[in-house]
Amino acid sequence: MENKNTKNSWNKQIILFKKVSLTDKYNFYEYLSVMLEWWVSIVETLESVETKITSVYFKEKILELITFIASWDSFSKAMKKMPDIFSNSEISVIEAGETTGSLSSALLKISDDLKKVHDLRNKVKGSLTYPVIIFLFLFLALFIVLTFVIPEIKPLFDTAEVELPTSTKLLINTSDFIIGNMWLLFLSFASFFVFILWYKNTVNGKKAIEDFLFWLPLIWRVYRNYILSNIASTLGNLVWSWVNIIKTLTLIWKSTNNSIYEALFDEIIIKVSSWSQIVKAMEEVDPEKLYFPADYLQMLSVWERTANLESISKKLNAQYTKEVDYSLSNLTKWVEPLAIILASIFVLWFAYAILWAILKVTQTVG
Numbered sequence: 001m002e003n004k005n006t007k008n009s010w011n012k013q014i015i016l017f018k019k020v021s022l023t024d025k026y027n028f029y030e031y032l033s034v035m036l037e038w039w040v041s042i043v044e045t046l047e048s049v050e051t052k053i054t055s056v057y058f059k060e061k062i063l064e065l066i067t068f069i070a071s072w073d074s075f076s077k078a079m080k081k082m083p084d085i086f087s088n089s090e091i092s093v094i095e096a097g098e099t100t101g102s103l104s105s106a107l108l109k110i111s112d113d114l115k116k117v118h119d120l121r122n123k124v125k126g127s128l129t130y131p132v133i134i135f136l137f138l139f140l141a142l143f144i145v146l147t148f149v150i151p152e153i154k155p156l157f158d159t160a161e162v163e164l165p166t167s168t169k170l171l172i173n174t175s176d177f178i179i180g181n182m183w184l185l186f187l188s189f190a191s192f193f194v195f196i197l198w199y200k201n202t203v204n205g206k207k208a209i210e211d212f213l214f215w216l217p218l219i220w221r222v223y224r225n226y227i228l229s230n231i232a233s234t235l236g237n238l239v240w241s242w243v244n245i246i247k248t249l250t251l252i253w254k255s256t257n258n259s260i261y262e263a264l265f266d267e268i269i270i271k272v273s274s275w276s277q278i279v280k281a282m283e284e285v286d287p288e289k290l291y292f293p294a295d296y297l298q299m300l301s302v303w304e305r306t307a308n309l310e311s312i313s314k315k316l317n318a319q320y321t322k323e324v325d326y327s328l329s330n331l332t333k334w335v336e337p338l339a340i341i342l343a344s345i346f347v348l349w350f351a352y353a354i355l356w357a358i359l360k361v362t363q364t365v366g
Contacts, residue, residue, distance in 0.1 A: 020058045020085055022118040028053060028062075029111035036104040042075055061085055074098055089234050089251045096241030106241060113233050120321055124226060127328035131335035138339055142346060143178075150175035153354060162360050167353040207259040214260065218334060221327040227258055228296060229320035236313025246273060264291060277304055296320070 035045040068078035076095040097106025199205035238248040253265035271281035303312040
């Protein structure tokens with residue numbers, strides 16, 4: 001009775017964020033795998049797992065899964081009714097596990113894969129936090145100087161009948177502009193931020209941002225290596241589950257979540273459907289090896305010769321996770337000097353403009 005009341009209480013809560021985190025998902029799959037190892041039925045397993053999940057929205061979806069399975073749906077069929085929660089590649093691995101009687105192993109494999117993706121994302125976010133903080137502090141320092149320091153010094157120059165240097169005039173005019181239009185600038189930045197949030201969810205906006213990321217020096221290597229690491233992991237999972245190669249490539253195409261790689265895999269699928277080898281198709285769609293580097297293709301060609309994709313994909317995933325680390329390390333090494341150079345340029349401008357103006361004023365007074 002107490003458990004039922006608890007469920008009713010969280011069912012009445014307002015669900016603000018209809019999204020399932022990677023942490024909840026990999027815990028979900030791991031719990032299921034462990035319970036099924038003990039020959040517990042799938043419905044009982046889901047009921048037990050539901051009590052361990054913290055997300056109210058995910059709890060609701062697990063109860064829906066239980067309802068579908070109680071109505072004689074298979075686990076994978078029930079998952080297909082929730083495409084916003086479970087990806088096609090996850091469902092394919094589960095489907096294969098149900099067919100071969102290795103559902104527990106399939107669930108554990110998905111959980112391990114999602115953990116790797118989660119750890120990699122956190123690593124990328126953590127490494128990019130440092131440069132973002134540096135530039136935010138730099139921006140804050142500029143704002144304080146232009147809005148608080150310059151207005152305090154300005155009266156000294158206003159009372160002096162002297163022609164100020166161009167650099168000083170520019171500094172004062174910049175300060176006046178920011179102070180006089182502060183609310184307009186704030187609204188402009190806020191509007192731009194809201195626009196970017198909206199634009200990145202449109203088809204054209206998503207493609208424009210992805211193209212921009214691939215254009216940025218240093219950033220593009222992090223972004224590319226992150227995608228390649230995920231492709232290797234998904235490829236290994238699906239082939240391990242005996243999913244046919246065309247369906248595997250189609251699921252990878254859907255899971256990349258990147259319009260550039262989606263377009264590339266669209267062409268690769270057409271070529272492989274015409275009996276071309278995967279590596280050859282990748283070389284043809286990317287002759288400059290910008291999106292599929294030479295070492296990546298070489299390791300995949302080993303798979304085509306030995307049919308040992310599971311081992312190769314693990315190595316590729318591990319290798320390109322290291323490449324992401326290396327790319328991030330390279331990025332952070334460049335950020336600090338860049339921030340110092342930008343700060344130095346402003347300090348030199350500020351020092352020259354103020355000191356030269358003060359020198360002129362004192363010469364006039366003298």
